[in-house]
Amino acid sequence: MEWSTRPARPDQPFGSWADDLAAAFVRLEPCRTTEEPFAGTICKVDAAPLQISLVSASGHTVQRLASHIASSTDDLCFVNLQLEGLGQTTQRGHEQISAPGDLALADTTQPFEIAHRHDFKLFCFAVPRRLLPDALLDRPRLGLSATATGRALSRTLSSYAELCLSGHQLANTSAMAGAHVAELIAHAPRILAEVPAERVHTPVLLSMMLDHIARRSSDPGLGAAALAAKFRCSERYVHRLFAATGRSVSEHVNERRIALCTRALLDRNAADKTIAEIAFAAGFRDISHFNRLFKRGNGLTPREFRRAAAH
Template identity: 85%
Template sequence: MEWSTRPARPDQPFGSWADDLAAAFVRLEPRRIAEESFAGAICKVDAAPLQISRVTASGHIVHRLASHIAASTDDLCFVNLQLEGLGRTSQRGHEQISAPGDLAIADTTQPFEIAHRHHFKLFCFAVPRRLLRDTLFDRPRLGLSATETGRALSRTLASYAELCLSGGRLATTSAMLGTHIAELIAHAPDILADLAAERVHTPVLLSVMLDHIARHSDDPELGAPALATKFRCSERYVHRLFASTGRSVGEHVNEQRIAECTRALLDRTSAHKTIAEIAFAAGFRDISHFNRLFKRHNGLAPREFRRAAAH
């Protein structure tokens, strides 16, 4: 579902935006911050048990008023993941400032204000309140952008949101992703509290470790020992986490490396590089091991694959 507005009349600065917000979320009242033209767009998808929306708009304020709440039966929380711009969410006398990568929570059963002075973009996760722990509402501070682990969690949430919004998702797949997103959000404070790994909810920690592998697969030292050191847990615990995926840590790492090498061999700008240079740059140390893995994944040896891709 999609909504967009670009008002043409000066006496209606938001056009249909209030109705668009109500259709996509709950009844809200938009208010101007500056005398500038407004444009806004919302793209929304159901990912039971929650709904995911991408909101892009010019700077403005939205209010959830007591009159809106009195006429509503909704029991939702908005968990907003800031993508662009700077946001300010005020509720119950508490203020949350959101830079890109941060989360902010707004409970729709009580009045709130969300303000963006300039153009912004965010993902809004509309989550049933019952799925979130009460501790999330006690003066929430979810500045994920402040730590490396928090940033990894932020990227994971954004990736899942993009997957759901990209279209073509089966209902069962969207529901699976939606359930996992709700778990990640519910346990975000554990990540930010810098707890020992064994005390962090398993799906959260596994997602963060997978994100780390995706970004650092070119590190020749990357493996279970490196993950154990990075996330302050035992190697045994790392192996137990990855057992739930059906693949070992090494298999996840090698899959990332092979994918990177495959892209490089298909890229004409890398034609001057030797296969060994490509393999070593991706994190492999043993060229024979790389050749075997590459053929297992792609059906051809690297040299044959490059030759076939060139024709």
């Protein structure tokens, strides 16, 4: 089964995507994260006891709402194998960041959000909850890209998915592959070993940290120490990663915060906010430091910039 959608009208940026998601998976609410035109495709095959889908789409967010669950009898978990792009899955206050090769799990019987800020591609394994251990559902840690064993597991799952979606296999082949996939996912926590983040491929880890900064720059405590704690590595290793970008952690964070402040100062709806309020909301703690950074980046003080933008 296949679904493909493009925007139909400006007031319907997702076209039939919400209906396509419901037909392929469960009822979900798509939300925009970009003004770029949207396009998405889903290719799905039954591989009892689960279903396997290949999803390719423009960046957006999908939410599983309480209202969806109230009118649903579905009892599934989505186990998504990231192929391209970075994904963020949030459920029960637990956040999973998925780089290519990682798994992320979402239980459809409880609200969740899956966010992609850029184009992405993933395999979705829709697995009955009864086939997965409770420990896996609680706070899943499925960063397969962190270890050689995990990467081997990722390649195995991907190969099974490709085999089932190829369209040339017999029904019993799909069922056999589906059973193996369900077993591998259920035992993934035992297969994976906890390792320091220093063993994650450097480009992947740096991308994850940069994405975290883009999403959390307004956190006043965001810095090298916070990144080290978040990604389970040393501050020294964080600084070494960022040295490859030519800029420090604080420079990346401040650049993002200044961009937020610049947009706020241009926003007529924020005209009633003081410059200090805007700076503090963006994560700055010292208004004098903010003023210096803003002038360095924009050539004008925040006050001069707002005055010039108003004319």
